[in-house]
Amino acid sequence: MPNSRDFIRDYPDDNLECRYPAHSWAMPFVARETYDGRRVVVVQFSCRCGANRVDVLDRNGERISSHINYPPGYVVKGRGRIDRARFRAERVRRLEAGK
Numbered sequence: 001m002p003n004s005r006d007f008i009r010d011y012p013d014d015n016l017e018c019r020y021p022a023h024s025w026a027m028p029f030v031a032r033e034t035y036d037g038r039r040v041v042v043v044q045f046s047c048r049c050g051a052n053r054v055d056v057l058d059r060n061g062e063r064i065s066s067h068i069n070y071p072p073g074y075v076v077k078g079r080g081r082i083d084r085a086r087f088r089a090e091r092v093r094r095l096e097a098g099k
């Protein structure tokens, strides 16, 4: 299993841009559904990194739930948590390298 330094060095550019500064959500897909017996709006956003965000809203726009499904390789697994600063530093390194 690669160490965290290798993980960050090999981290895809799209994923890195989503780590710093942020995800870039595309125009969402909206659907009206029944959830726990109530009418809700399900709003799904996708991102360049392959992440998919699903918000469930009530009719007033209050958020009932919100979660993000990440693509394989986005989330660090089995290496412990990697500090966000290290992703920012790697983004800066690539920017300065002209990548």
Ligand SMILES: [Zn+2]
Binding pocket: 018, 022, 023, 024, 047, 048, 049, 050, 051
């Ligand atoms: Zn993203």
